[in-house]
Amino acid sequence: MSDAPLHPLIKLEDIHTYYGKSHVLHGVSLEVGKGVVVGLLGRNGVGKSTTLKTMMGLVRPSRGKTQFEGRTVTDLPAHRLARLGIGYVPEDRRIFRLLTVMENLRTGLDRREVTEARKKQLLEKVYAYFPVLAERRNQAGGTLSGGEQQMLAIARAMMLEPKIILLDEPTEGLMPRMVSQIRQIIDVLHREGVAILLVEQNVPLTLEASQRIYIMEKGTVRHHAPASQLRVNDAVIHQYLGV
Amino acid sequence: MNARRIAAYWIVFSVVLALLIAAPLVLPEFWRRFLTEILIWGLLAMSSDILIGYAGMISFGHSAFFGLGIYGAAAALLSVKPPNLWLALLFGVIAAAGVAAFVAYFSTRLRDIYFAITTLIFSQIFYVIIFTWTEVTGGENGLTFSRPPLAVPGLFSVPFTSQTLHWFVLAVVTLSYLVLRRITRSPFGMVLQSIRENEARTRAIGYPIERYKIVAVMLSGLFAGLAGGLYAIQNRFAAPDFVFFLVSGEVIIFNVMGGIGTLVGPIVGAAFFLLLREGFSRFFTEYYLIPVGLIFIAMVIFLPQGLLGFMRRTLNR
Amino acid sequence: MGIEQLVQAIPFDQLLVQTINGIVAGMILALVASGLTLIFGIMDVVNFAHGELFMLGAYVGVIILAATGDFWIALLAASIAIALLGAAIHVTVLRPLLGRDPLTTILATFGISLVLQNYALWQFGPVARKIQEPFTGHFTLFYLEYPWYRLVIALLSAGIIGALWLFLKFGTYGIWIRATTQDRVMAQAMGIPVPRVLTAVFAIGSGMAAASGVLFGPLVGVNHAMGLDWVLKAFIVVVVGGMGNLGGSIAASIFISLLESYASLWVSPAQAVIFSFVVLILTLLFRPTGLFVPTPK
Numbered sequence: 001m002s003d004a005p006l007h008p009l010i011k012l013e014d015i016h017t018y019y020g021k022s023h024v025l026h027g028v029s030l031e032v033g034k035g036v037v038v039g040l041l042g043r044n045g046v047g048k049s050t051t052l053k054t055m056m057g058l059v060r061p062s063r064g065k066t067q068f069e070g071r072t073v074t075d076l077p078a079h080r081l082a083r084l085g086i087g088y089v090p091e092d093r094r095i096f097r098l099l100t101v102m103e104n105l106r107t108g109l110d111r112r113e114v115t116e117a118r119k120k121q122l123l124e125k126v127y128a129y130f131p132v133l134a135e136r137r138n139q140a141g142g143t144l145s146g147g148e149q150q151m152l153a154i155a156r157a158m159m160l161e162p163k164i165i166l167l168d169e170p171t172e173g174l175m176p177r178m179v180s181q182i183r184q185i186i187d188v189l190h191r192e193g194v195a196i197l198l199v200e201q202n203v204p205l206t207l208e209a210s211q212r213i214y215i216m217e218k219g220t221v222r223h224h225a226p227a228s229q230l231r232v233n234d235a236v237i238h239q240y241l242g243v
Numbered sequence: 244m245n246a247r248r249i250a251a252y253w254i255v256f257s258v259v260l261a262l263l264i265a266a267p268l269v270l271p272e273f274w275r276r277f278l279t280e281i282l283i284w285g286l287l288a289m290s291s292d293i294l295i296g297y298a299g300m301i302s303f304g305h306s307a308f309f310g311l312g313i314y315g316a317a318a319a320l321l322s323v324k325p326p327n328l329w330l331a332l333l334f335g336v337i338a339a340a341g342v343a344a345f346v347a348y349f350s351t352r353l354r355d356i357y358f359a360i361t362t363l364i365f366s367q368i369f370y371v372i373i374f375t376w377t378e379v380t381g382g383e384n385g386l387t388f389s390r391p392p393l394a395v396p397g398l399f400s401v402p403f404t405s406q407t408l409h410w411f412v413l414a415v416v417t418l419s420y421l422v423l424r425r426i427t428r429s430p431f432g433m434v435l436q437s438i439r440e441n442e443a444r445t446r447a448i449g450y451p452i453e454r455y456k457i458v459a460v461m462l463s464g465l466f467a468g469l470a471g472g473l474y475a476i477q478n479r480f481a482a483p484d485f486v487f488f489l490v491s492g493e494v495i496i497f498n499v500m501g502g503i504g505t506l507v508g509p510i511v512g513a514a515f516f517l518l519l520r521e522g523f524s525r526f527f528t529e530y531y532l533i534p535v536g537l538i539f540i541a542m543v544i545f546l547p548q549g550l551l552g553f554m555r556r557t558l559n560r
Numbered sequence: 561m562g563i564e565q566l567v568q569a570i571p572f573d574q575l576l577v578q579t580i581n582g583i584v585a586g587m588i589l590a591l592v593a594s595g596l597t598l599i600f601g602i603m604d605v606v607n608f609a610h611g612e613l614f615m616l617g618a619y620v621g622v623i624i625l626a627a628t629g630d631f632w633i634a635l636l637a638a639s640i641a642i643a644l645l646g647a648a649i650h651v652t653v654l655r656p657l658l659g660r661d662p663l664t665t666i667l668a669t670f671g672i673s674l675v676l677q678n679y680a681l682w683q684f685g686p687v688a689r690k691i692q693e694p695f696t697g698h699f700t701l702f703y704l705e706y707p708w709y710r711l712v713i714a715l716l717s718a719g720i721i722g723a724l725w726l727f728l729k730f731g732t733y734g735i736w737i738r739a740t741t742q743d744r745v746m747a748q749a750m751g752i753p754v755p756r757v758l759t760a761v762f763a764i765g766s767g768m769a770a771a772s773g774v775l776f777g778p779l780v781g782v783n784h785a786m787g788l789d790w791v792l793k794a795f796i797v798v799v800v801g802g803m804g805n806l807g808g809s810i811a812a813s814i815f816i817s818l819l820e821s822y823a824s825l826w827v828s829p830a831q832a833v834i835f836s837f838v839v840l841i842l843t844l845l846f847r848p849t850g851l852f853v854p855t856p857k
Contacts, residue, residue, distance in 0.1 A: 079749075096746070160750070353848065375828065496671075540653060543664055544668065
């Protein structure tokens with residue numbers, strides 16, 4: 001699958017972002033092609049999460065452009081971007097703790113253009129991938145375990161039927177069994193043609209799951225290459241991640 | 244601050260002061276009294292600025308401080324013969340300080356919204372008490388009394404003219420301004436400001452926040468009470484209306500219009516508001532608050548730093 | 561005095577009447593306060609203009625009643641009209657202030673309350689208007705006659721609050737509102753049109769205030785200052801009941817209204833209001849999160 005079609009699905013061009021006075025992103029450029037899994041690596045604090053937030057419209061860049069399917073969307077508010085087809089699974093999950101599992105899913109599911117039949121389909125699909133959510137569907141989100149909340153966060157984003165899902169450290173703090181479940185979900189989503197931008201500290205998993213890798217340091221992209229060209233013990237990886 | 248800016252400041256200060264001193268000599272009676280009122284409300288607004296602009300605490304309690312300042316002065320002027328100027332001011336200040344002590348206590352235990360609502364309720368409590376305790380406070384109709392002479396006991400006693408009264412008020416307000424200015428620029432003032440900006444951090448550094456807040460409230464209350472005393476002397480009547488929380492609201496409007504945290508701003512804001520009111524009253528009779536209110540709302544949205552802040556930016560200071 | 565005489569000295573019939581009065585007033589207050597607590601809980605906005613929305617609702621009720629002669633149409637129309645006004649206020653004044661210091665919304669809504677109050681004074685004059693009750697008729701309570709209408713008010717208020725609760729619990733918009741309250745950022749990321757949701761909440765709160773105004777109209781005169789009293793009481797209720805706590809503000813409304821009702825047996829109504837003030841102060845001192853809220857861990 002070519003990862004440079006006519007228009008990449010989503011593209012960041014020379015993004016500069018500030019938090020107050022702090023210059024967090026110094027000209028970040030990256031793109032994710034349709035249906036491609038892109039991994040974003042880098043040490044803590046280099047601006048990976050901020051990059052995702054900027055893509056999601058939750059943070060406004062002071063300079064630079066965001067493009068989605070060829071259209072400039074830099075100034076669109078987050079809820080419009082979500083409706084356009086960007087799903088977001090943040091660090092620390094942030095599910096709605098006081099809403100039930102079902103209600104959490106409905107925040108993404110309840111869209112005017114979706115028919116009742118399709119809603120049922122989507123729910124059944126997600127319950128098939130995450131049976132534990134089906135069990136706990138009427139339980140409040142806050143009562144779920146860490147791993148279950150992660151499942152819910154991903155399932156919730158899937159309810160938007162997004163073209164791309166932004167995953168911010170999905171395996172953090174999870175047991176190995178859950179980590180491999182996440183790995184499987186990434187594959188499933190990829191098979192369905194959903195693009196993924198994966199931010200992770202787990203280097204081996206990222207290299208395995210992605211087709212393309214970007215490496216960030218100090219607020220900018222230092223290196224990018226097809227994942228096949230990178231190995232865990234590569235000099236490049238060592239240099240930027242000290243792994 | 245460099246020497247040139249300090250010099251510029253004092254020059255402007257002296258010019259303005261000179262104008263204010265000269266004003267009653269050239270203005271007609273109505274405007275003379277108007278100017279004096281601006282000064283008194285300006286003092287009240289300055290006292291409110293200590294809380295809002297420097298300590299970051301919104302308070303609707305100023306009507307209580309002010310109103311009790313008026314009634315305190317009234318008490319002195321009605322109960323002690325011959326009516327004594329200094330006693331009136333003193334009683335006013337003490338009455339306000341009493342209320343301020345209450346409010347100060349609450350300021351340490353409540354944050355933001357809760358504090359604002361509580362101070363509002365305080366004003367209303369006093370309003371209800373004053374309104375219904377007719378025997379002592381005159382109830383709805385308030386109290387009237389005569390203006391004391393400008394006197395130093397044993398030395399001289401001269402009744403006020405509207406000019407000398409203006410100068411007296413100007414002197415008190417200017418002095419108060421200088422004192423407050425000194426205080427806000429002192430280490431104490433700096434700590435207050437850092438409390439406004441980030442209370443948690445200031446506490447973490449080790450400052451006893453509660454004590455600072457209490458002092459800020461007491462200070463604010465004292466000067467508000469002083470303003471009340473001056474008002475009583477100027478207008479010679481006290482009424483429960485001054486204790487109603489809407490008065491506090493108006494004072495906050497002066498602060499915002501003039502510029503929060505500038506000390507001078509509130510006086511400018513008071514002048515601006517009162518002039519607008521005067522102007523609109525000519526056209527709208529009593530409904531001046533509609534256009535003035537709309538202007539206020541627009542300023543909150545577009546000019547949050549107030550007139551002074553706006554001027555500072557355009558003059559690029 | 562022996563126990564018998566003591567008991568006889570307690571005016572039971574008056575107590576009963578005051579209890580019912582207290583509950584009726586409490587339900588209306590609850591209706592006003594729920595709008596306020598909804599707005600505060602969901603939007604973090606202290607709506608100073610809430611009393612004025614109540615007042616304008618009553619005036620619109622007067623006008624529509626005069627035009628159609630039907631109380632219930634007036635009630636509905638007033639609620640809708642003021643809900644729209646609320647939406648307009650939110651979009652023009654409050655949306656631009658989103659994300660700014662919460663101080664600014666207090667100031668802005670205070671400014672709005674001044675403008676609305678004086679607007680009403682300008683348009684309608686200082687003389688109080690009257691809304692006719694939709695039906696008269698009393699039932700006998702001891703030797704007193706108690707008007708049916710007051711009971712109906714209480715029931716209607718309860719009904720409206722109940723409908724609100726249902727709306728929040730089920731239904732897409734209810735989920736959106738609750739999600740926005742819990743995590744505004746994630747709600748946006750889920751495609752929920754948060755600015756619109758906030759406007760809708762403000763509109764609903766305003767509509768509820770207006771409905772209270774119309775319902776309460778027949779009991780007192782409708783005049784431009786009626787909002788002041790109520791906004792004060794509503795604030796007390798919202799704080800005592802726990803900010804953003806719907807159930808708490810209902811309980812607090814009834815509690816405070818009962819207190820004032822009983823108090824007015826002995827002191828004048830103007831002074832009875834001090835009791836509520838005292839309750840507020842005690843609550844703030846000892847249970848600042850609300851009397852009817854379990855103390856947080």
